[in-house]
Amino acid sequence: MSADARSRAVHRPLLGVLLLAVCFAAGAQTATPAEPLVGKKAPEFTRRDLNGARVDLISFRGKVVLLDFWATWCASCQVEMPVFVQWQREYGPRGLKVIGISMDDDPALARRMKAKLQLNYPVAMGDEKLGQLYGGVLGLPLTYLIDRNGIVRAKFQGETDLKTIEKQLKALLAEP
Protein backbone atom coordinates (compact mmCIF):
# COMPACT_ATOMS: atom_id res chain seq x y z
CA MET A 1 0.00 0.00 0.00
CA SER A 2 1.40 3.40 -0.99
CA ALA A 3 1.82 6.17 1.58
CA ASP A 4 -0.97 8.09 -0.14
CA ALA A 5 -3.36 5.16 0.03
CA ARG A 6 -2.43 4.56 3.70
CA SER A 7 -3.18 8.20 4.48
CA ARG A 8 -6.60 7.94 2.75
CA ALA A 9 -7.38 4.73 4.67
CA VAL A 10 -6.62 6.47 7.96
CA HIS A 11 -8.43 9.71 7.21
CA ARG A 12 -11.56 8.33 5.54
CA PRO A 13 -13.12 6.93 8.75
CA LEU A 14 -12.23 10.12 10.58
CA LEU A 15 -13.98 12.17 7.91
CA GLY A 16 -16.99 9.88 8.20
CA VAL A 17 -17.15 10.40 11.97
CA LEU A 18 -16.82 14.16 11.47
CA LEU A 19 -19.61 14.13 8.88
CA LEU A 20 -21.85 12.13 11.20
CA ALA A 21 -21.15 14.58 14.03
CA VAL A 22 -22.07 17.52 11.79
CA CYS A 23 -25.29 15.79 10.67
CA PHE A 24 -26.12 14.93 14.29
CA ALA A 25 -25.53 18.52 15.38
CA ALA A 26 -27.70 19.84 12.53
CA GLY A 27 -30.39 17.30 13.39
CA ALA A 28 -30.25 18.29 17.05
CA GLN A 29 -30.77 21.92 16.11
CA THR A 30 -33.84 21.23 14.02
CA ALA A 31 -35.24 18.87 16.64
CA THR A 32 -35.45 21.69 19.20
CA PRO A 33 -36.94 24.69 17.45
CA ALA A 34 -36.20 28.00 19.10
CA GLU A 35 -39.79 29.14 18.69
CA PRO A 36 -42.09 26.37 19.90
CA LEU A 37 -45.31 28.21 18.95
CA VAL A 38 -44.40 28.77 15.31
CA GLY A 39 -46.16 26.23 13.10
CA LYS A 40 -48.71 25.44 15.81
CA LYS A 41 -52.27 26.56 16.44
CA ALA A 42 -52.34 29.98 18.06
CA PRO A 43 -53.46 29.70 21.69
CA GLU A 44 -57.08 30.84 21.93
CA PHE A 45 -58.05 33.70 24.18
CA THR A 46 -61.01 35.96 24.82
CA ARG A 47 -60.66 39.40 26.34
CA ARG A 48 -62.51 42.70 26.59
CA ASP A 49 -60.78 45.51 24.75
CA LEU A 50 -60.26 48.96 26.26
CA ASN A 51 -63.70 49.99 24.94
CA GLY A 52 -65.38 46.97 26.51
CA ALA A 53 -65.90 45.08 23.23
CA ARG A 54 -65.21 41.35 23.11
CA VAL A 55 -61.96 40.26 21.43
CA ASP A 56 -62.11 36.58 20.65
CA LEU A 57 -59.15 35.28 18.66
CA ILE A 58 -61.16 32.45 17.10
CA SER A 59 -63.60 34.96 15.63
CA PHE A 60 -60.80 36.23 13.37
CA ARG A 61 -60.34 32.86 11.67
CA GLY A 62 -60.14 33.56 7.93
CA LYS A 63 -58.12 36.71 8.59
CA VAL A 64 -54.40 37.20 9.00
CA VAL A 65 -53.85 38.35 12.58
CA LEU A 66 -50.95 40.52 13.70
CA LEU A 67 -50.85 40.04 17.46
CA ASP A 68 -48.78 42.78 19.05
CA PHE A 69 -47.68 42.64 22.68
CA TRP A 70 -46.67 46.14 23.75
CA ALA A 71 -46.46 48.50 26.71
CA THR A 72 -46.30 52.23 27.22
CA TRP A 73 -42.78 51.94 28.71
CA CYS A 74 -41.53 50.19 25.56
CA ALA A 75 -39.99 52.84 23.30
CA SER A 76 -39.63 50.50 20.35
CA CYS A 77 -43.31 49.52 20.60
CA GLN A 78 -44.30 53.15 20.15
CA VAL A 79 -42.31 53.23 16.93
CA GLU A 80 -44.03 50.13 15.60
CA MET A 81 -47.61 50.96 16.50
CA PRO A 82 -48.14 53.89 14.09
CA VAL A 83 -46.91 51.55 11.34
CA PHE A 84 -49.41 48.90 12.44
CA VAL A 85 -52.14 51.60 12.24
CA GLN A 86 -51.05 52.26 8.68
CA TRP A 87 -51.02 48.53 7.84
CA GLN A 88 -54.49 48.05 9.35
CA ARG A 89 -55.75 50.81 7.08
CA GLU A 90 -53.90 49.57 4.01
CA TYR A 91 -54.18 45.79 4.38
CA GLY A 92 -57.42 45.59 6.38
CA PRO A 93 -59.53 45.23 3.21
CA ARG A 94 -57.29 42.28 2.21
CA GLY A 95 -57.92 40.49 5.49
CA LEU A 96 -55.48 41.87 8.07
CA LYS A 97 -56.60 42.21 11.68
CA VAL A 98 -54.22 43.83 14.12
CA ILE A 99 -54.79 43.08 17.80
CA GLY A 100 -52.84 44.91 20.48
CA ILE A 101 -52.20 43.40 23.91
CA SER A 102 -50.96 45.92 26.43
CA MET A 103 -48.62 44.49 29.06
CA ASP A 104 -48.90 47.61 31.18
CA ASP A 105 -49.72 47.18 34.84
CA ASP A 106 -52.18 50.10 34.68
CA PRO A 107 -54.94 50.15 31.99
CA ALA A 108 -55.16 53.95 32.26
CA LEU A 109 -51.69 54.24 30.74
CA ALA A 110 -52.68 51.98 27.85
CA ARG A 111 -55.86 54.02 27.27
CA ARG A 112 -53.89 57.24 27.08
CA MET A 113 -51.42 55.76 24.61
CA LYS A 114 -54.22 54.29 22.48
CA ALA A 115 -55.77 57.75 22.20
CA LYS A 116 -52.44 59.46 21.59
CA LEU A 117 -51.46 57.11 18.77
CA GLN A 118 -55.04 56.90 17.47
CA LEU A 119 -54.91 53.15 17.26
CA ASN A 120 -57.50 51.88 14.77
CA TYR A 121 -57.49 48.31 16.08
CA PRO A 122 -58.65 46.65 19.31
CA VAL A 123 -56.37 46.77 22.33
CA ALA A 124 -56.91 44.48 25.29
CA MET A 125 -55.01 44.26 28.55
CA GLY A 126 -52.71 41.31 28.93
CA ASP A 127 -51.67 39.50 32.08
CA GLU A 128 -49.23 36.81 33.11
CA LYS A 129 -51.72 34.08 32.15
CA LEU A 130 -51.92 35.30 28.56
CA GLY A 131 -48.18 35.87 28.55
CA GLN A 132 -47.52 32.27 29.59
CA LEU A 133 -49.98 31.07 26.95
CA TYR A 134 -47.78 32.72 24.33
CA GLY A 135 -44.58 31.22 25.63
CA GLY A 136 -43.80 33.94 28.17
CA VAL A 137 -43.76 37.59 27.20
CA LEU A 138 -40.41 38.38 28.76
CA GLY A 139 -39.36 41.31 26.63
CA LEU A 140 -40.99 43.74 24.27
CA PRO A 141 -41.83 44.39 21.53
CA LEU A 142 -43.18 40.98 20.65
CA THR A 143 -45.25 40.35 17.54
CA TYR A 144 -46.86 37.18 16.23
CA LEU A 145 -48.27 36.63 12.75
CA ILE A 146 -51.15 34.17 12.64
CA ASP A 147 -52.42 32.90 9.29
CA ARG A 148 -56.02 32.58 8.08
CA ASN A 149 -56.21 29.05 9.52
CA GLY A 150 -55.18 30.17 12.99
CA ILE A 151 -51.62 28.86 12.76
CA VAL A 152 -48.75 30.91 14.20
CA ARG A 153 -46.44 31.55 11.26
CA ALA A 154 -43.90 33.97 12.68
CA LYS A 155 -42.63 35.50 15.88
CA PHE A 156 -40.66 38.74 16.04
CA GLN A 157 -38.99 39.54 19.35
CA GLY A 158 -37.27 42.85 20.02
CA GLU A 159 -36.49 45.56 17.54
CA THR A 160 -37.20 44.08 14.15
CA ASP A 161 -36.88 45.62 10.72
CA LEU A 162 -40.53 46.43 9.98
CA LYS A 163 -39.96 45.65 6.32
CA THR A 164 -39.22 42.06 7.32
CA ILE A 165 -42.55 41.83 9.15
CA GLU A 166 -44.38 43.51 6.28
CA LYS A 167 -42.90 41.14 3.71
CA GLN A 168 -44.06 38.11 5.68
CA LEU A 169 -47.43 39.72 6.33
CA LYS A 170 -47.99 40.33 2.61
CA ALA A 171 -47.05 36.73 1.85
CA LEU A 172 -49.66 35.51 4.35
CA LEU A 173 -52.29 37.85 2.92
CA ALA A 174 -51.62 36.38 -0.51
CA GLU A 175 -52.38 32.86 0.74
CA PRO A 176 -55.94 31.63 0.26
Added chain:
Amino acid sequence: MRFGSVRIAGTIAVLAVVFAAHSKVHAQFGWSAPPPESASSIPSAQILQPEELNRLLQAKGANKPLILQVGSHMLFAQAHIAGSEYAGAGSQAEGLKQLQARVAPLPRKSFIVLYCGCCPWVRCPNVGPAFKLLRDLGFTNVKVLYLANNLGTDWVDRGYPVERGR
Protein backbone atom coordinates in the same frame (compact mmCIF):
# COMPACT_ATOMS: atom_id res chain seq x y z
CA MET B 1 -5.50 67.67 -10.42
CA ARG B 2 -8.96 68.66 -11.54
CA PHE B 3 -9.79 64.97 -12.05
CA GLY B 4 -8.62 64.30 -8.48
CA SER B 5 -10.89 67.02 -7.10
CA VAL B 6 -13.84 65.63 -9.04
CA ARG B 7 -13.13 62.17 -7.61
CA ILE B 8 -12.99 63.54 -4.05
CA ALA B 9 -16.20 65.52 -4.60
CA GLY B 10 -17.81 62.42 -6.06
CA THR B 11 -16.76 60.30 -3.08
CA ILE B 12 -18.14 62.91 -0.67
CA ALA B 13 -21.41 63.00 -2.60
CA VAL B 14 -21.72 59.20 -2.51
CA LEU B 15 -20.96 59.15 1.23
CA ALA B 16 -23.56 61.87 1.78
CA VAL B 17 -26.18 59.87 -0.09
CA VAL B 18 -25.33 56.70 1.88
CA PHE B 19 -25.46 58.64 5.17
CA ALA B 20 -28.80 60.23 4.21
CA ALA B 21 -30.25 56.84 3.28
CA HIS B 22 -28.99 55.37 6.57
CA SER B 23 -30.54 58.26 8.53
CA LYS B 24 -33.80 57.83 6.62
CA VAL B 25 -33.95 54.15 7.54
CA HIS B 26 -33.29 55.03 11.18
CA ALA B 27 -35.92 57.77 11.06
CA GLN B 28 -38.39 55.44 9.36
CA PHE B 29 -38.03 52.78 12.02
CA GLY B 30 -37.55 55.29 14.80
CA TRP B 31 -34.45 53.64 16.23
CA SER B 32 -33.14 57.00 17.37
CA ALA B 33 -30.78 57.90 20.18
CA PRO B 34 -31.85 56.61 23.59
CA PRO B 35 -33.45 59.12 25.96
CA PRO B 36 -31.42 60.74 28.74
CA GLU B 37 -30.97 58.62 31.85
CA SER B 38 -31.39 55.49 29.82
CA ALA B 39 -29.30 52.47 30.67
CA SER B 40 -26.49 54.02 28.61
CA SER B 41 -25.95 56.57 31.39
CA ILE B 42 -24.83 53.85 33.83
CA PRO B 43 -21.03 53.74 34.30
CA SER B 44 -19.51 50.55 32.91
CA ALA B 45 -17.88 49.77 36.28
CA GLN B 46 -21.37 49.39 37.77
CA ILE B 47 -22.58 46.93 35.16
CA LEU B 48 -22.82 43.25 36.02
CA GLN B 49 -22.96 40.54 33.37
CA PRO B 50 -25.60 37.77 33.70
CA GLU B 51 -22.97 35.03 34.02
CA GLU B 52 -21.30 36.95 36.88
CA LEU B 53 -24.57 37.28 38.78
CA ASN B 54 -25.42 33.64 38.20
CA ARG B 55 -21.97 32.63 39.50
CA LEU B 56 -22.53 34.82 42.54
CA LEU B 57 -25.91 33.24 43.21
CA GLN B 58 -24.48 29.73 42.96
CA ALA B 59 -21.38 30.39 45.07
CA LYS B 60 -21.60 29.17 48.64
CA GLY B 61 -20.77 31.71 51.31
CA ALA B 62 -20.59 34.58 48.82
CA ASN B 63 -21.86 38.01 49.74
CA LYS B 64 -25.31 37.76 48.16
CA PRO B 65 -26.78 40.98 46.85
CA LEU B 66 -30.30 42.24 47.30
CA ILE B 67 -31.71 41.87 43.77
CA LEU B 68 -34.46 44.30 42.77
CA GLN B 69 -36.51 44.26 39.59
CA VAL B 70 -37.34 47.83 38.64
CA GLY B 71 -39.45 47.26 35.52
CA SER B 72 -42.87 45.82 34.75
CA HIS B 73 -44.73 43.97 37.49
CA MET B 74 -46.51 41.88 34.86
CA LEU B 75 -43.20 40.70 33.42
CA PHE B 76 -41.96 40.04 36.96
CA ALA B 77 -45.00 37.82 37.58
CA GLN B 78 -44.19 35.73 34.52
CA ALA B 79 -40.55 35.22 35.41
CA HIS B 80 -37.98 36.86 37.64
CA ILE B 81 -34.51 36.11 38.89
CA ALA B 82 -34.77 33.66 41.78
CA GLY B 83 -34.78 35.52 45.07
CA SER B 84 -35.36 38.94 43.51
CA GLU B 85 -38.05 41.38 44.62
CA TYR B 86 -40.26 43.72 42.67
CA ALA B 87 -39.41 47.32 43.60
CA GLY B 88 -41.48 49.49 41.21
CA ALA B 89 -40.90 50.75 37.67
CA GLY B 90 -37.94 53.12 37.51
CA SER B 91 -39.52 55.13 34.72
CA GLN B 92 -42.48 56.15 36.87
CA ALA B 93 -42.63 58.47 39.87
CA GLU B 94 -44.70 55.92 41.81
CA GLY B 95 -42.17 53.23 41.04
CA LEU B 96 -39.26 55.34 42.28
CA LYS B 97 -41.18 56.03 45.50
CA GLN B 98 -41.63 52.29 45.97
CA LEU B 99 -37.91 51.72 45.39
CA GLN B 100 -36.98 54.49 47.80
CA ALA B 101 -39.22 52.99 50.48
CA ARG B 102 -37.68 49.54 49.96
CA VAL B 103 -34.09 50.68 50.38
CA ALA B 104 -34.73 53.31 53.08
CA PRO B 105 -33.82 51.07 56.05
CA LEU B 106 -30.71 49.61 54.41
CA PRO B 107 -27.10 50.58 55.19
CA ARG B 108 -25.64 52.69 52.37
CA LYS B 109 -22.94 50.07 51.75
CA SER B 110 -25.50 47.34 50.99
CA PHE B 111 -24.77 45.30 47.88
CA ILE B 112 -27.75 45.88 45.56
CA VAL B 113 -28.30 44.61 42.04
CA LEU B 114 -30.93 46.30 39.87
CA TYR B 115 -32.38 44.79 36.73
CA CYS B 116 -35.26 45.18 34.34
CA GLY B 117 -35.00 43.30 31.02
CA CYS B 118 -38.21 44.72 29.58
CA CYS B 119 -36.58 45.78 26.32
CA PRO B 120 -33.17 45.98 24.66
CA TRP B 121 -30.61 47.55 27.05
CA VAL B 122 -30.33 50.90 25.25
CA ARG B 123 -34.13 51.27 25.19
CA CYS B 124 -34.76 50.38 28.82
CA PRO B 125 -36.42 53.36 30.52
CA ASN B 126 -36.24 51.86 34.01
CA VAL B 127 -32.73 50.97 35.12
CA GLY B 128 -31.21 54.42 34.45
CA PRO B 129 -33.55 56.40 36.76
CA ALA B 130 -33.52 53.63 39.38
CA PHE B 131 -29.71 53.59 39.44
CA LYS B 132 -29.58 57.40 39.67
CA LEU B 133 -31.99 57.37 42.61
CA LEU B 134 -29.89 54.92 44.59
CA ARG B 135 -26.71 56.84 43.80
CA ASP B 136 -28.39 60.10 44.90
CA LEU B 137 -29.50 58.39 48.10
CA GLY B 138 -25.88 57.60 48.83
CA PHE B 139 -25.71 53.89 48.04
CA THR B 140 -22.16 53.01 47.11
CA ASN B 141 -22.36 49.36 46.09
CA VAL B 142 -25.04 49.25 43.40
CA LYS B 143 -24.69 47.20 40.24
CA VAL B 144 -27.03 46.96 37.29
CA LEU B 145 -27.51 43.68 35.47
CA TYR B 146 -26.71 43.97 31.76
CA LEU B 147 -29.51 42.33 29.80
CA ALA B 148 -28.69 43.07 26.17
CA ASN B 149 -32.04 41.99 24.73
CA ASN B 150 -34.46 41.13 27.51
CA LEU B 151 -34.83 38.90 30.55
CA GLY B 152 -36.18 36.01 28.47
CA THR B 153 -33.26 35.82 26.07
CA ASP B 154 -30.44 36.81 28.39
CA TRP B 155 -31.43 35.05 31.61
CA VAL B 156 -34.34 32.59 31.32
CA ASP B 157 -33.22 30.97 28.05
CA ARG B 158 -29.73 30.47 29.49
CA GLY B 159 -31.18 28.26 32.17
CA TYR B 160 -30.30 30.59 35.05
CA PRO B 161 -32.49 30.35 38.18
CA VAL B 162 -35.98 31.77 37.78
CA GLU B 163 -39.10 32.04 39.88
CA ARG B 164 -42.66 32.95 38.92
CA GLY B 165 -45.44 34.85 40.63
CA ARG B 166 -45.89 38.28 42.13
